[in-house]
Amino acid sequence: KNIVILISGGGSNMAAIVRAAQRDDWRRRHDAQVVAVISNRADAGGLAFARSQDIATEVVDHKAFASRELFDEALARAIDAHRPALVVLAGFMRILTPAFVARYAGRLLNIHPSLLPAFPGLHTHQRAIEAGCKFAGATVHQVTSDLDHGPILEQAVVPILAGDSADRLAERVLTQEHLIYPRAIAALLPTLPGASHAS
Ligand code: GRF
Numbered sequence: 001k002n003i004v005i006l007i008s009g010g011g012s013n014m015a016a017i018v019r020a021a022q023r024d025d026w027r028r029r030h031d032a033q034v035v036a037v038i039s040n041r042a043d044a045g046g047l048a049f050a051r052s053q054d055i056a057t058e059v060v061d062h063k064a065f066a067s068r069e070l071f072d073e074a075l076a077r078a079i080d081a082h083r084p085a086l087v088v089l090a091g092f093m094r095i096l097t098p099a100f101v102a103r104y105a106g107r108l109l110n111i112h113p114s115l116l117p118a119f120p121g122l123h124t125h126q127r128a129i130e131a132g133c134k135f136a137g138a139t140v141h142q143v144t145s146d147l148d149h150g151p152i153l154e155q156a157v158v159p160i161l162a163g164d165s166a167d168r169l170a171e172r173v174l175t176q177e178h179l180i181y182p183r184a185i186a187a188l189l190p191t192l193p194g195a196s197h198a199s
Contacts, residue, residue: 011046085194
């Protein structure tokens with residue numbers, strides 16, 4: 001089963017998933033591998049890591065397309081070339097069209113740095129601090145056309161400590177993201193259709 005990961009930046013979540021898929025216990029349990037990392041930005045730091053792991057990389061630059069629909073169509077073509085059983089958004093900073101989301105329904109995941117349904121959208125850590133929250137966290141969810149609101153697969157919670165800055169809190173949450181994303185994917189894989197040599 002092929003996994004395609006979409007990034008826009010550093011790709012630390014992508015790297016955590018790649019690392020998890022390289023472990024023996026994963027390989028024993030799943031006939032699944034990360035086959036491509038695609039970014040909408042040529043300067044995404046994560047592309048270098050993917051290349052270092054001999055994973056195919058591709059850039060589909062959203063600025064090169066006249067509309068969101070045309071970009072999404074080009075992105076879907078790049079993704080489909082790898083015949084994915086699962087498409088993973090990991091720090092992918094584009095809002096996808098309903099047509100794109102419908103195309104991958106049930107096999108399209110995202111990670112959001114808040115305890116959804118609290119704090120959808122951007123600047124989640126600053127907002128949680130300003131709201132006086134005692135806890136923050138991250139959510140892995142199925143992507144639907146309702147932004148940041150699809151069925152929840154995994155969550156992790158961290159404390160918000162006195163004097164926390166958004167950056168300190170982001171670091172604490174990101175550590176947990178790197179744990180729950182591979183776990184959510186491993187749990188979902190056996191439920192996905194797709195050629196698997198095993199069985
Ligand atoms: C993380 O906060 C993640 O929750 C959000 O994008 C940020 C960067 O992720 N989706 P990554 O390091 O590029 O995976």
